[in-house]
Amino acid sequence: MPFENRLHFSASRSNRIDSNQECPKVNSTAGGSILKNHLAIVFIAALAAATQADAKSFHDMFGAEPPTGPEGAVLKQLDFKQGAITLSAANATLNVSDQFYYLTPDDARTVLVKLWGNPESAAGTTLGMIFPAKYPPTDPHSWGAVMDYDNSGHVSDDDAASTDYNEVLKQIQDAINEANPEREQQGYDPIKLVGWAEPPHYDKATHALHWARDLIFGKDQQADHTLNYSVRVLGREGVTELDFVAGLDQLQEINAAIPSVINTVQYDSGKRYADFVNGDKIAAYSMAGMIAAGAGVKIAAKLGFLAIVLGFFKSFGIALLALKKGLIVVLGGVVAAGRKILSVFRRKGKTDT
Numbered sequence: 645m646p647f648e649n650r651l652h653f654s655a656s657r658s659n660r661i662d663s664n665q666e667c668p669k670v671n672s673t674a675g676g677s678i679l680k681n682h683l684a685i686v687f688i689a690a691l692a693a694a695t696q697a698d699a700k701s702f703h704d705m706f707g708a709e710p711p712t713g714p715e716g717a718v719l720k721q722l723d724f725k726q727g728a729i730t731l732s733a734a735n736a737t738l739n740v741s742d743q744f745y746y747l748t749p750d751d752a753r754t755v756l757v758k759l760w761g762n763p764e765s766a767a768g769t770t771l772g773m774i775f776p777a778k779y780p781p782t783d784p785h786s787w788g789a790v791m792d793y794d795n796s797g798h799v800s801d802d803d804a805a806s807t808d809y810n811e812v813l814k815q816i817q818d819a820i821n822e823a824n825p826e827r828e829q830q831g832y833d834p835i836k837l838v839g840w841a842e843p844p845h846y847d848k849a850t851h852a853l854h855w856a857r858d859l860i861f862g863k864d865q866q867a868d869h870t871l872n873y874s875v876r877v878l879g880r881e882g883v884t885e886l887d888f889v890a891g892l893d894q895l896q897e898i899n900a901a902i903p904s905v906i907n908t909v910q911y912d913s914g915k916r917y918a919d920f921v922n923g924d925k926i927a928a929y930s931m932a933g934m935i936a937a938g939a940g941v942k943i944a945a946k947l948g949f950l951a952i953v954l955g956f957f958k959s960f961g962i963a964l965l966a967l968k969k970g971l972i973v974v975l976g977g978v979v980a981a982g983r984k985i986l987s988v989f990r991r992k993g994k995t996d997t
Contacts, residue, residue: 797925
């Protein structure tokens, strides 16, 4: 609910100053200073009220009570936030309009674990999630953007236009195929990277890299295709990561929403991409490196991005969140003993027990 803040000044007849009476005198220095301080406090309070996040209950957000049962009990606990949300870890502020709502890291974890059926130990840490305002998290048409931040340093965009992304795709496909036997030994479905659902492209105006992958989980090539849409918003000292959980049939809707989602991320003054100065920390990877990193450490190593494997991502890996009807997202995970850890998460469908 947008805030409307106004200052109302009124005076009753008994408190008005008669024009024939002598006005009370105020010391021009002390009185003026007190008045200025008072107005400053009022202004700051009004500004804070106007920009703070507006937390809503399920009923306030969607105009109805949540469903009965365990799922509804979880939904009642969530705070659906709109307005300004400070992301201290990313040196940024989220300005969430009434088109979306934001869930805090704790609430995002609740959705990932309790509503979407992912293991608590593998849900990882995030900066929260952004959802479209018209869908609660449990709606089958809902999608969400999982947020994180990588403070590895300033990423150069010099190679954005010159990178051969088709070659990057081929090498990632080969690396995934090589990794599938190990995945199956660990009890996970093999993955087929069909191709780019959206080829990588860089928006220089917003300093954002976009790419989306079309994947199939399992050996049934007639199975539902899944979508992994990633956006990286570059800043002076790192990258804000947005990984969209959606179905492949929602690609058009995601594409339409992405400009608005990106615009919610506003880096603090002095932390924007354009604020870079010589001497700032430089990331060990470029545009192609970010895409390779999103595919996992071993794949990044195969593509030659050894700096990622050797420690520039000190705790890196991937976790594939697979939802009902094949919805997925790739999140930052953990590396143990230098090995990539793959965890597949599934959202509970209506027929699940």
